[in-house]
Structure formats: C-alpha cells, structure tokens
Amino acid sequence: MPAHPSGSPAAGPHLTYYEDFSPGHGALPPRAWVPASDAARLSLNGLWWFRLSPTATAEDTAFTRPDFDASRWDILAVPGHWVLGGHGAPAYTNVRYPFPVDPPRVPTENPTGDHRHTFALPEDWPAGGETVLRFDGVESCARIWLNGREVGVFKGSRLPAEYPVGHLLRRRGNVLAVRVHQWSSASYLEDQDMWWLPGVFRDVTLLHRPAGCVADFFVHAGWDHSTGEGTLRVDAPSGGRVTVPELGVDVAVGETVTVPAEPWSAEVPRLYEAVLTGAGERVPFRVGFRTVAVEDGVLKVNGRRILFRGVNRHEFHPEHGRALDLGTMREDLLLMKRHNVNAVRTSHYPPHPAFLDLCDELGLWVVDECDLETHGFAEDGWAGNPVDDDRWTPALLDRAARMVERDKNHPSVLVWSLGNECGTGRALTAMARWIRERDPDRPLHYEGDRTCADTDLYSRMYAPHAEVERIGRREEEPLDDPALDARRRAMPFLLCEYAHAMGNGPGGLAEYQRLFETHERLQGGFVWEWIDHGIARRTPDGRRWFAYGGDFGEELHDGNFVCDGLLFPDRTPSPGLVEYKKVVEPVRIEGDPVAGTVRVTNRHDVADLSHLRFTWSYEVDGVAAARGDLDVPPLAAGGTTELKLPLPAAADGAGEAFWQVRAVLARDTPWAPAGHEVAWGQWPAADRPGSLRTAPDPERPHRPRHAEGGVVLLGPGTFDAATGELRLLDGFALAGPRLDVWRAPTDNDLGAPWQSDPRHGLLWREAGLHRMRHRVDGVVAGDDALTVTTRVAPAAGSLGLRTVYRWTADGDRLHLAVAVTPEGRWTLPLPRLGVRLGLCGTLTRAEWFGGGPGEAYPDTRAASRVGLHTASVDALQTPYVRPQENGARADVRRVRLRREDGTGVAIEGGPPFWFTARRWTSEELDAAAHTCDLVPGDTLWVNLDHALHGIGSQSCGPGVLPRHRLEAAPASFGFTFTTLGESR
Numbered sequence: 001m002p003a004h005p006s007g008s009p010a011a012g013p014h015l016t017y018y019e020d021f022s023p024g025h026g027a028l029p030p031r032a033w034v035p036a037s038d039a040a041r042l043s044l045n046g047l048w049w050f051r052l053s054p055t056a057t058a059e060d061t062a063f064t065r066p067d068f069d070a071s072r073w074d075i076l077a078v079p080g081h082w083v084l085g086g087h088g089a090p091a092y093t094n095v096r097y098p099f100p101v102d103p104p105r106v107p108t109e110n111p112t113g114d115h116r117h118t119f120a121l122p123e124d125w126p127a128g129g130e131t132v133l134r135f136d137g138v139e140s141c142a143r144i145w146l147n148g149r150e151v152g153v154f155k156g157s158r159l160p161a162e163y164p165v166g167h168l169l170r171r172r173g174n175v176l177a178v179r180v181h182q183w184s185s186a187s188y189l190e191d192q193d194m195w196w197l198p199g200v201f202r203d204v205t206l207l208h209r210p211a212g213c214v215a216d217f218f219v220h221a222g223w224d225h226s227t228g229e230g231t232l233r234v235d236a237p238s239g240g241r242v243t244v245p246e247l248g249v250d251v252a253v254g255e256t257v258t259v260p261a262e263p264w265s266a267e268v269p270r271l272y273e274a275v276l277t278g279a280g281e282r283v284p285f286r287v288g289f290r291t292v293a294v295e296d297g298v299l300k301v302n303g304r305r306i307l308f309r310g311v312n313r314h315e316f317h318p319e320h321g322r323a324l325d326l327g328t329m330r331e332d333l334l335l336m337k338r339h340n341v342n343a344v345r346t347s348h349y350p351p352h353p354a355f356l357d358l359c360d361e362l363g364l365w366v367v368d369e370c371d372l373e374t375h376g377f378a379e380d381g382w383a384g385n386p387v388d389d390d391r392w393t394p395a396l397l398d399r400a401a402r403m404v405e406r407d408k409n410h411p412s413v414l415v416w417s418l419g420n421e422c423g424t425g426r427a428l429t430a431m432a433r434w435i436r437e438r439d440p441d442r443p444l445h446y447e448g449d450r451t452c453a454d455t456d457l458y459s460r461m462y463a464p465h466a467e468v469e470r471i472g473r474r475e476e477e478p479l480d481d482p483a484l485d486a487r488r489r490a491m492p493f494l495l496c497e498y499a500h501a502m503g504n505g506p507g508g509l510a511e512y513q514r515l516f517e518t519h520e521r522l523q524g525g526f527v528w529e530w531i532d533h534g535i536a537r538r539t540p541d542g543r544r545w546f547a548y549g550g551d552f553g554e555e556l557h558d559g560n561f562v563c564d565g566l567l568f569p570d571r572t573p574s575p576g577l578v579e580y581k582k583v584v585e586p587v588r589i590e591g592d593p594v595a596g597t598v599r600v601t602n603r604h605d606v607a608d609l610s611h612l613r614f615t616w617s618y619e620v621d622g623v624a625a626a627r628g629d630l631d632v633p634p635l636a637a638g639g640t641t642e643l644k645l646p647l648p649a650a651a652d653g654a655g656e657a658f659w660q661v662r663a664v665l666a667r668d669t670p671w672a673p674a675g676h677e678v679a680w681g682q683w684p685a686a687d688r689p690g691s692l693r694t695a696p697d698p699e700r701p702h703r704p705r706h707a708e709g710g711v712v713l714l715g716p717g718t719f720d721a722a723t724g725e726l727r728l729l730d731g732f733a734l735a736g737p738r739l740d741v742w743r744a745p746t747d748n749d750l751g752a753p754w755q756s757d758p759r760h761g762l763l764w765r766e767a768g769l770h771r772m773r774h775r776v777d778g779v780v781a782g783d784d785a786l787t788v789t790t791r792v793a794p795a796a797g798s799l800g801l802r803t804v805y806r807w808t809a810d811g812d813r814l815h816l817a818v819a820v821t822p823e824g825r826w827t828l829p830l831p832r833l834g835v836r837l838g839l840c841g842t843l844t845r846a847e848w849f850g851g852g853p854g855e856a857y858p859d860t861r862a863a864s865r866v867g868l869h870t871a872s873v874d875a876l877q878t879p880y881v882r883p884q885e886n887g888a889r890a891d892v893r894r895v896r897l898r899r900e901d902g903t904g905v906a907i908e909g910g911p912p913f914w915f916t917a918r919r920w921t922s923e924e925l926d927a928a929a930h931t932c933d934l935v936p937g938d939t940l941w942v943n944l945d946h947a948l949h950g951i952g953s954q955s956c957g958p959g960v961l962p963r964h965r966l967e968a969a970p971a972s973f974g975f976t977f978t979t980l981g982e983s984r
C-alpha cells in the first residue's frame with residue numbers, strides 16, 4: 001500500500017485530510033471582501049507548473065520542497081480547471097454523485113493536481129505586519145505549502161480562505177505548492193447540478209496585513225422611508241474612523257449616524273464613497289442605504305414591495321468553466337440589465353466576490369446562496385444526509401460563516417440562502433441560527449424544507465401556475481403542524497426556480513408574470529437558468545460546437561440537462577431571454593384602438609419614469625407612416641396614465657396598420673446607452689384592420705387541365721396527375737406542400753423522467769407521428785379547382801387525419817385551401833398542423849410581414865412584433881445546443897423567399913400562419929445530437945403552419961398550459977403561392 005499523505009492509514013478511524021469531516025484547517029477567521037485598500041497585495045495568478053496524478057497518493061510530497069525540479073511538468077493557467085487545460089476531462093451529473101456514496105470516503109481514483117508557483121515579493125513590499133495567502137476558490141480540496149512548510153488545508157470550493165504566511169516568506173524565490181484533489185469529503189456537500197471541474201479556479205493573492213490593519217468590518221446602512229434618512233454604523237473590531245465625504249459623515253467605528261440620504265435599490269443603485277481608516281490601513285468602501293424587511297406578509301425594500309424578475313446564475317464560460325474574468329462577469333450583468341432582469345440568485349454557491357461589487361454598482365437584487373447541495377442523498381431517501389449528521393455540522397457552519405462574512409457589506413445582497421436541495425436537517429437549523437445572530441437584517445431563504453421552519457420566505461421551484469395562484473391567495477394546502485402552517489401562510493412567496501430554459505422555451509412566462517402582478521404575496525421568481533453550460537469544442541474542419549454530459553465519455557451523466565439557460569454558451573441571448581425581457585418589462589404599454597388612447601403603467605419597484613423617453617409610430621404594412629414623441633408624465637412607481645394618441649395619417653389605400661409605442665432610455669446609463677429599448681406595446685389600428693388577400697379572384701377562375709406527361713396544369717402550377725402533388729410553380733421545382741404534423745421534439749416536449757403528467761414528445765413518437773403515411777384517395781380536376789383527397793396516418797394505429805387539398809388559380813396566383821378532419825380517438829395533442837414543402841436551396845433570403853424578428857411559439861410569443869422583417873435562412877435557425885424544433889415566426893401574413901438575384905417564391909396566408917424554413921428536414925433535426933451534425937442539403941424545407949403546440953417547461957417544470965395545447969380538431973386554412981421576378 002502506498003504511503004498515506006497524512007501518515008495515517010487510508011482505512012480505519014483516522015481519515016485523511018481530504019476525507020475527514022473537517023472544513024479544512026489553518027485558515028484565519030473569515031472576513032469581509034475588500035476589493036482594494038492601501039495595504040500591499042500581490043496577485044499570484046498566472047502560469048504555474050502542473051502535474052496530474054490518477055490518485056491522491058500516487059506521488060509523494062517531494063514537490064513541495066523549494067529545491068524540487070518541476071521543469072519537466074506541464075504549464076497551467078491559474079485561475080483555471082485542469083480538465084479544461086488539457087489534463088483529464090470534465091464530467092457532468094445533475095443529482096447523482098459520480099462515485100460510490102460512502103461518506104466521507106472518496107474513490108481511490110481521485111485525480112490529483114500538483115501545482116507549483118515561484119514568486120518574488122515586489123521591491124517595495126513592506127516589512128513588518130503579517131502577510132496572508134488568500135485563495136478565493138479551489139475545487140474540491142487543497143493542501144498548501146509555502147517554501148516547503150505546510151500552511152493548511154482548503155475545503156469549501158466556492159468560498160475564500162486566508163492563511164497566515166508572513167513567517168514563511170522570503171524576498172525572492174518563494175515556492176508555493178498546492179496539491180488539489182478532485183474528490184474529497186467536501187464533494188458530498190457540493191453536489192450542484194453542473195460540471196465537476198477541479199482546480200484552483202479563482203484568484204490566488206498575497207495580502208499584506210500591516211500592524212493596525214482593518215481586520216474586518218461590517219457596514220450597517222439602513223434607510224427609513226418615512227424620513228428619507230439613512231442610518232450608518234460600521235462595526236470593526238480593530239476600531240478606526242469612518243468618513244462619507246458626500247454626506248459630511250465622520251464618525252468613529254461603532255458610532256451610529258443618521259443623515260438625509262438617497263436610498264440604494266436595484267433600479268437606482270445609489271452608492272456613497274466611504275473610507276474606513278484604521279491605525280494601519282485605509283479601506284475605501286461604498287455605502288448603499290437600504291432596509292429589507294418582511295412586513296405584513298410581504299418582502300419590502302425601503303418600505304416598498306419588490307418583485308423579483310430574476311435569473312439563477314451559475315458561473316460559466318464555455319472555455320474557462322467557472323474561472324470567470326471580470327469582463328465576463330460584467331457582460332453577464334449588462335446582459336441582465338438590458339433584458340430587464342433585476343435579480344440574481346447565485347445558484348448554488350457564492351459567486352466570485354467581484355461579481356457582487358458589480359451588482360452593487362449596476363443594481364441587482366441578490367439572493368446569495370451558500371456553497372451547499374447534498375442532492376445525491378435523495379437517491380436513497382436522504383439516508384446519511386450530511387446536513388442531518390452532527391459530524392458534518394462544523395463544516396456546514398464554516399460555509400455559512402465564510403459566505404456571510406465575505407459578502408455582508410454588499411447592499412445588493414438582500415437575502416441569504418442556506419444552500420440548495422439538501423433535504424432537511426439539524427445542521428441547516430444551526431446555520432440559520434448562526435446567520436440570524438450574525439446578521440439579523442437580512443431574511444433567510446431555503447427551498448428544500450416545505451415547512452419553512454428555518455426561513456423567512458416561502459420558496460418553491462417549478463410549481464405550476466395553478467398552484468402558484470392558490471399560494472398567491474394564501475390558500476395553499478395546509479401543513480400538518482398548524483403553527484408552522486400559520487407561520488408559512490403569513491410569508492411572502494417566491495419561485496427560487498421556475499421556467500426551465502432548456503432548449504426551446506421556456507413557455508408560460510407571461511402567465512406566471514400575470515400572477516405575480518396580481519397577488520401581492522407572489523414576489524416573482526428566478527428563471528432556471530442564466531446560461532447553458534456547453535463546453536466549446538471544434539470539429540476536425542474547424543466548426544465550433546458545444547459539448548454536454550456524455551461528450552467526454554462519462555460513464556454516468558445527465559446529457560444536455562446542463563444546457564438549460566437563457567443564454568447560449570457563447571452568451572448570445574436565446575429567444576427565451578428576449579421573451580423574458582418583454583414579459584418582465586417594467587413599463588406596461590397597452591393601447592385602446594377604438595378610443596385612440598394608450599395606457600402606460602409604471603411597474604418599476606421604485607423608479608419613476610423620468611429616465612425614459614416615449615415614442616409612438618403608426619405603421620402601415622410594417623412601414624412607419626407617421627411617428628413622434630409621446631409626452632408621458634414622470635409617473636411614480638405603480639402609477640398609471642391614459643394618453644390620447646395623435647390622429648393617424650388619413651387612410652389612403654390598402655394596408656394593415658398597427659400602433660406601436662416604445663419606451664427607451666432617455667440618457668446613457670452605466671448598463672446601456674440612451675435609446676436602448678426598455679418596453680413596448682403594439683396593437684392593431686382600428687381604422688385599418690388586416691384584410692386577407694389570399695383568396696383567388698373569383699372573377700378569373702382558371703380551370704385545371706390534364707396535359708402530357710401525367711400532369712395537371714392549373715395557373716402557374718404543374719401537378720402530378722396521380723398524386724395531386726404540386727411539382728412546379730412557374731418554373732420553380734417543388735416537393736409539393738403536404739400535411740405535416742411532426743416536429744423534432746424539444747427538450748420540453750420530451751419532459752423529464754420524473755414527470756407524472758403525459759410527456760407529449762414521447763407520446764408523439766409512440767403514436768408514430770414522425771412516420772405518417774399519405775394515402776391518396778382521389779385527384780379530381782373539376783371546373784374551377786383541382787381537389788386532392790387524402791388520409792394521413794401512422795402505421796399500427798387507427799388515428800388519422802382526413803385531408804383535402806383544394807387548388808385554385810386566377811392567373812399567376814395559385815391558391816391552396818386545406819381542410820383537415822381528425823379520425824379515430826385522438827387523446828394526444830398534435831405537435832403542429834400545417835403543410836411542409838421543399839423548395840430550391842438557392843432561396844436563401846426570407847422577407848416576411850408578420851411576427852418577428854425572432855422565433856415564437858404559442859406560449860413564447862410575447863416578444864414577437866408584427867412588422868416587415870428580413871433574415872437569411874441561416875439566421876432563422878436558433879442553434880439550441882441539442883438540436884430541436886426551432887425558428888418558427890408567428891402571425892405571418894406573407895413571406896417572400898428569394899435567391900441572390902431577387903427571383904423567388906411568395907406565399908400569403910389566410911389566416912396568418914407560422915412560418916419556418918430550414919436547410920434540413922425535421923427528421924434530420926430530430927436525429928442530430930449537436931449543431932455540427934446538421935448539414936445543409938439542396939432543398940429549402942418550409943413549414944407553413946396553421947397552428948403549433950405550445951412549449952411549456954416540462955423538461956423540469958409544468959407542461960403546456962391547456963390554452964396552448966394543439967388539440968386534434970377539424971381545421972381549414974389556406975395559402976397563395978406566386979413567383980417573384982427579378983424586378984419584384
């Protein structure tokens with residue numbers, strides 16, 4: 001047996017440091033994060049020597065000696081994860097531990113990364129005082145040596161630890177050696193749904209702590225909405241003075257001062273520059289005055305109810321994993337602010353500390369969550385759950401303390417969260433007790449205990465709309481214990497996770513928002529989740545794609561469940577984020593076409609409307625015929641006003657008209673320039689409703705006639721006389737339109753294995769909707785129409801769709817009327833109902849008048865605006881990390897598909913239709929596992945749908961709401977086809 005690193009046997013009562021219950025050792029008490037002070041600091045980030053061993057004990061600790069020769073080792077960037085730096089591979093599981101559950105023991109196969117870094121102190125590094133070595137994050141356990149002497153053991157991956165090292169430091173030639181184990185006892189506490197990514201993934205810093213330094217400080221800054229005054233007290237064991245020059249404040253540490261001040265909020269993040277001067281250190285910090293409280297069953301900030309328009313944010317970068325640079329953190333926040341997101345839950349661990357500075361500065365409400373999840377124990381009914389086992393309690397309390405102490409001075413942090421999905425247990429209660437005592441000014445959150453015994457907020461994840469509505473009325477199912485029930489019923493409610501943004505979706509956001517805006521108790525939620533954790537890879541020919549679980553050969557994995565964000569891995573907003581932006585917009589703009597008025601409602605929590613400029617436009621067929629500014633008074637938060645719109649230009653001629661009113665930023669802000677759109681409303685004008693122009697001119701009916709070659713000619717169309725299928729349209733070859741009900745199931749169609757409701761994506765396939773057969777029952781060339789009667793049905797069942805295609809023409813326009821009658825007992829909805837046709841692949845550009853610019857489905861269509869849109873066919877595709885149905889455009893009146901030379905095909909619909917075009921079939925889309933599997937063919941496949949089934953959120957949450965289901969029912973719809981010459 002190899003020598004054991006700690007000298008104790010690998011088995012038996014003496015557990016090694018990486019397998020014991022301890023939270024690590026050697027670290028100083030945790031303290032507040034200080035981005036900068038006048039004390040010296042030295043970043044040790046950079047390129048380090050690195051060696052990977054397959055087990056924790058394979059190599060001895062000779063590498064920790066200063067004279068060890070590591071020059072044959074590899075080089076690794078710190079911060080970083082070695083599995084993303086060419087050593088080993090990432091692995092993804094959601095709930096299940098990827099090792100036998102035998103706490104606190106871990107497998108012998110325990111990838112272990114030895115790191116070495118040599119550094120000198122800067123010339124001006126001060127003498128005297130202490131120096132600490134700080135690690136901001138290491139996964140999952142590290143043993144640390146400086147100049148050959150052991151400094152301590154780090155656990156608690158996403159939390160900082162500081163070790164006193166002054167006595168070990170030299171001017172130059174310092175050798176820092178760090179041994180990192182992928183698996184440790186701490187891994188049992190870190191079973192968050194994400195990639196397992198070992199390494200020193202956050203900053204490593206050397207900090208001088210001068211004599212008389214500010215050891216720690218706690219800023220208490222409340223705001224009284226009845227007086228408009230802020231109250232400030234800064235506690236610091238080491239004493240000192242606090243100044244806030246802008247407020248004329250100059251007080252001793254521990255002294256309370258009350259002054260007129262502006263409050264801090266996510267909408268108006270007013271910060272005051274302050275300085276804490278201790279005997280030996282000057283620490284600048286920022287004060288945001290705000291008071292958070294639960295009052296009358298409502299969560300309030302500065303006396304006002306707030307509504308979380310939130311997201312759950314994991315730290316993720318497609319190349320760097322959880323090693324995020326400042327630019328990426330800022331980019332996340334800018335994207336959030338620009339999409340009307342006002343809150344972040346730091347699922348499921350405290351983020352890099354600099355992220356919270358940015359939240360203070362840019363304005364976000366934050367639920368700061370502890371680095372804790374033991375979900376894998378649920379697999380065995382929570383047997384052995386660490387949060388209910390006293391041996392683990394010190395480690396859990398250590399985590400609570402390290403979060404609270406590090407983050408306590410951020411005004412953005414409103415709520416502490418104990419962790420995620422840990423079941424229930426005594427240690428959670430102990431954590432809650434400790435946090436309340438240390439910081440009584442912030443409410444506590446934890447979702448995993450339905451009794452809410454330790455929390456101040458009632459929180460749930462993925463509750464369906466109907467249940468959320470009952471909770472909103474405080475009419476939820478009672479708890480067994482009447483006292484706990486009464487306590488919980490008096491609590492504010494939030495959805496700490498909802499609207500699972502996996503693949504296409506989430507659907508049903510607008511309906512949730514309506515509930516949040518109706519019931520005071522419902523204080524919003526946090527969409528799951530912010531970003532897809534897809535890891536960037538390249539095909540041999542250089543095309544980029546994103547990997548998910550299983551792509552690295554993991555024997556246990558949860559596939560693409562790791563890609564469930566509102567951003568694609570490269571941070572491109574997905575249609576889900578665009579939808580969310582619209583649904584949560586802080587100004588509601590609604591028109592009354594008959595009265596010619598617009599109602600503007602200020603749905604901000606705090607801000608009035610003076611930061612916005614309003615414009616109106618009157619658009620005919622998607623082109624602004626008139627526009628101007630709209631004078632909206634600076635309504636206070638919660639206010640509503642009704643304004644008269646100007647009289648539109650005289651109705652001259654045809655065209656469908658819409659009113660649009662937009663609210664844009666009046667001035668530059670730190671997160672978006674002036675002119676950035678915040679909210680909008682669009683509604684049809686009463687004086688010019690849409691008129692359907694698709695019916696052929698009854699005055700000029702054409703008569704179908706049989707011609708040579710087994711064809712029927714009708715207007716610009718040439719049909720196969722035997723099948724009735726359209727083959728040519730004025731010279732354009734076609735795979736004729738025929739009924740199509742299939743879509744490549746979305747992640748939400750497929751649902752999650754644990755869902756008890758029907759999972760339609762599976763039922764569709766079982767029913768054979770992906771392999772429908774088309775039986776031709778009749779092709780009749782009548783006096784004024786070609787009528788093709790068919791039955792479309794899958795093998796092995798009696799379900800069918802009787803489908804009649806009636807073709808008419810009036811010269812150069814060819815019209816198709818489709819009538820569908822279901823046969824048999826349809827108990828499942830249809831994925832889609834429409835026709836699919838194949839056109840020449842040289843048609844690469846689409847122009848349409850209808851909903852856009854982005855994708856929309858029945859329950860994800862809030863952001864779709866009727867207008868004149870253009871896009872290349874390639875740009876119509878939404879690159880979901882796992883390919884699936886995507887790209888439909890809603891409410892399309894007409895679409896033109898053109899070649900480069902301008903020639904093409906035009907299609908009009910009556911009634912408006914859903915338009916989808918792609919260079920592969922739905923079947924190819926369905927078969928693809930990654931975007932790089934999709935290879936364009938020679939045909940442009942176009943779906944013209946009368947109706948689509950909704951999207952829902954069943955990949956983790958509720959399915960499609962009844963009103964968005966596409967039931968099989970008799971339907972008729974039609975399209976008119978023409979060709980476009982170069983000049984048209």
Ligand code: GAL
Binds near residue numbers: 192193420956
């Ligand atoms: C929740 C969990 C998240 C994530 C999500 C599904 O149960 O808290 O971490 O796994 O489900 O994506």
